[in-house]
Amino acid sequence: MIQERNAVKKGAQHFKGVGSHALLVTGKHSAVASGAQKDVTDVLDSLGIPYDVFSQVEENPSLDTVEKGAYFGLEKGADFIIGIGGGSPLDASKAISLLMGTKESTGKDLFNKDIPMKGLFLIAIPTTCGTGSEVTPYAILSLHEQKTKKGMSQRLFPNLAFLDATYLESAPPSLIQYTAVDTLGHLLESYINPHASYYSNMCVEYGMGLWAKKKEHLLTGDFTKEDYEHFLTASSMAGMAISHTGTSLPHAMSYYLTYEKGVPHGKAVGTFLASYVKACPDKKWIGKVEKMLGFSSQGEMKDFIERILGRLSIPEVEGLDCAKALLSNHEKLANCPFHLTKEMAVSMYKESLDFVG
Ligand code: NAP
Ligand code: FE
Numbered sequence: 001m002i003q004e005r006n007a008v009k010k011g012a013q014h015f016k017g018v019g020s021h022a023l024l025v026t027g028k029h030s031a032v033a034s035g036a037q038k039d040v041t042d043v044l045d046s047l048g049i050p051y052d053v054f055s056q057v058e059e060n061p062s063l064d065t066v067e068k069g070a071y072f073g074l075e076k077g078a079d080f081i082i083g084i085g086g087g088s089p090l091d092a093s094k095a096i097s098l099l100m101g102t103k104e105s106t107g108k109d110l111f112n113k114d115i116p117m118k119g120l121f122l123i124a125i126p127t128t129c130g131t132g133s134e135v136t137p138y139a140i141l142s143l144h145e146q147k148t149k150k151g152m153s154q155r156l157f158p159n160l161a162f163l164d165a166t167y168l169e170s171a172p173p174s175l176i177q178y179t180a181v182d183t184l185g186h187l188l189e190s191y192i193n194p195h196a197s198y199y200s201n202m203c204v205e206y207g208m209g210l211w212a213k214k215k216e217h218l219l220t221g222d223f224t225k226e227d228y229e230h231f232l233t234a235s236s237m238a239g240m241a242i243s244h245t246g247t248s249l250p251h252a253m254s255y256y257l258t259y260e261k262g263v264p265h266g267k268a269v270g271t272f273l274a275s276y277v278k279a280c281p282d283k284k285w286i287g288k289v290e291k292m293l294g295f296s297s298q299g300e301m302k303d304f305i306e307r308i309l310g311r312l313s314i315p316e317v318e319g320l321d322c323a324k325a326l327l328s329n330h331e332k333l334a335n336c337p338f339h340l341t342k343e344m345a346v347s348m349y350k351e352s353l354d355f356v357g
Contacts, residue, residue, distance in 0.1 A: 001135065001236070003163035008039040008125065014160055015043055018121045019080030022051035023073040023100075025093035031055070031084040034127040034167040040082055052076040054096070057085065060149060060258060060265070061092040062142040067107045070099035080121040083158070086179070087131030087265065090124050091139035094156045097122045110141070113153035124158035127167040129231035130179025130266050132186060132239015134161035142259065149255040151331075157243075163236060165228040173221030177308050178266030180218055180231045184211060184293075184305075185269040186238035189248040191289060192280050194337040200244035205292060207237030212294040218308050245335065249348070250276050252332035256322050263312065270309050274302035275348040281338050313354035323349050 002011045022044055024037065031037040037053075044051050054069045073081070073096060081100070083093025095110055097119035102109070109115045124134035133139070137155035142148075168176060190196060191204045211234045214227045223231075254268035263271075278298055280286055286298065295301040314322075323345040327333075333340060349355075 001161045001163065003233070003236075005164060005166055006039075007162040007164045008036070008043060011162060012043045012046065015047055015049065015123075018123075018159070019078075020049065021076070021078045021080075022049055023076065023078035023081050023096070024051055024053040025057060025069060025081060025083045025089050025096055026053060026055045027057050027059075027085045027089050028055060030086065030127050030170070031089070033170045035170070036084045036125050036127055036164070036167045039164075040084065040125065052078060057089040057092040059088050060140075060142045061088050061095075062144055063107045063110070064144070066092050066095035066099065066110075066141065069096040073100050074103070078120075080123070082123045082125065084125045084127065086126070086128035087133045087140075090126060090131065090133035090158075091141065093122060093124065094119065094133075094139040094158070095141060095152060098154055098156055110152045110154050111150065117154050119156045122156065122158045122160075124161045125167070126161070126163065126232070126235070128171065128175060128179040129168055129228070129235040130182030132183070132235050132237075132242065134158055134163070135236050135239040136243045138242075148259050161236075163232055165225065165232045168228040168232060173223070176223055176228075176231065177218050177221060178264045178270070179235070180211070180266070181270035181273075181305065181308060182266035183207070183231065183235045183238045185250050185266070185273055186242045186247060187211065187234075188273055188277060188289065189250055189335070190238065190241035190245045192276065192285070192337060193245040193248055193335050195245040195335065197244055200241040203237045203241040207234040207241065208289075208292040210234040210237070212292065215294065215304070219304075247332070248276070248335040249326065249332060249340070252326060252329045253322065253348070253352075256325075257312065257314075261312075261314075267309050270305050271312055272348065272352045274298065274305055275351040277301065278351070279338065279340075279344055279348055311354060313356045315357040316355040317357070319349045319353060319355050320346065
């Protein structure tokens with residue numbers, strides 16, 4: 001990982017020898033708006049490396065899109081991938097890398113860990129400060145057949161990541177707010193997690209320190225260059241932490257709001273964070289977390305998150321169905337350190353959302 005201002009241009013030599021034809025994987029506007037795409041294409045031009053751009057990655061990318069991207073890349077003869085953008089293009093670039101690197105594979109194989117898949121060389125360049133996808137092996141895709149979002153079973157770490165906080169400057173304040181809350185989710189869900197280790201906790205504690213130092217600016221939406229640097233670093237630290245532990249209940253709970261209601265990822269995750277912390281029976285541990293984040297009580301953290309995100313409402317019947325579904329999400333329950341009862345699941349939804357109807 002290379003992190004500094006002008007990281008791409010200063011690190012131009014790292015693009016040498018990794019392949020002969022690049023596929024850039026981006027969303028519709030952000031790669032260009034942030035200036036990241038121009039930095040990359042300037043470097044590729046200076047090295048005489050041809051490239052093509054697949055710029056069709058939507059928010060919460062679908063399996064159909066990544067299959068389309070892989071087909072496009074193979075047709076163009078690309079042999080390495082550069083993902084530029086928020087978590088959506090970065091996750092899509094991992095899936096595309098795997099599909100292109102394992103030519104006989106299909107999109108379904110991304111969700112079958114028993115099928116060996118190999119990715120093409122992958123460079124990741126984030127333009128948001130939330131997912132940490134540039135340092136995680138995960139990719140979350142929308143599966144329209146199943147009407148939900150799901151993490152790929154295949155794992156792929158990017159080979160190289162360039163972090164330049166200037167790319168965050170083109171983002172609207174709400175995007176920084178939501179993605180910084182996603183980072184908070186990764187930090188909390190990695191810490192309150194049965195798979196937490198000395199190493200993941202070290203990343204969490206450092207990330208929480210950075211986040212706490214700048215958190216007041218999330219209330220106003222006025223960000224300095226130093227704020228962007230702090231939130232981007234916290235995001236990568238949190239990404240390294242969840243690479244060890246995985247995410248837990250708030251991420252599982254968020255997917256319905258994002259898929260069915262179009263709520264941005266960080267906002268959907270943040271909605272459930274305070275109730276996850278409250279449900280954790282180890283109060284001493286929770287006191288430590290609040291202290292690291294600079295909150296004097298659990299109520300203060302809940303209010304703080306709600307001041308940034310507002311509060312969402314949902315028909316009661318949908319909330320109760322979600323609680324039922326959470327109890328059968330064995331993958332995410334395995335990342336929760338306490339036994340979740342039906343009553344606890346329902347009250348987590350009731351505390352986090354306004355039930356209507
Ligand atoms: P995103 O979905 O990548 O982007 C959200 C919006 O922000 C898009 O409209 C995007 O534009 C725009 N945008 C991004 N950077 C910008 C910039 N610098 N300036 C202006 N606009 C910008 O947002 P995200 O929250 O980073 O990623 C969310 C996705 O990541 C979800 O699918 C989530 O499930 C996944 N995720 C992955 C992991 C992991 O470990 N891999 C962890 C958590 C979440 P464009 O469409 O033009 O790009
Ligand atoms: Fe997330």
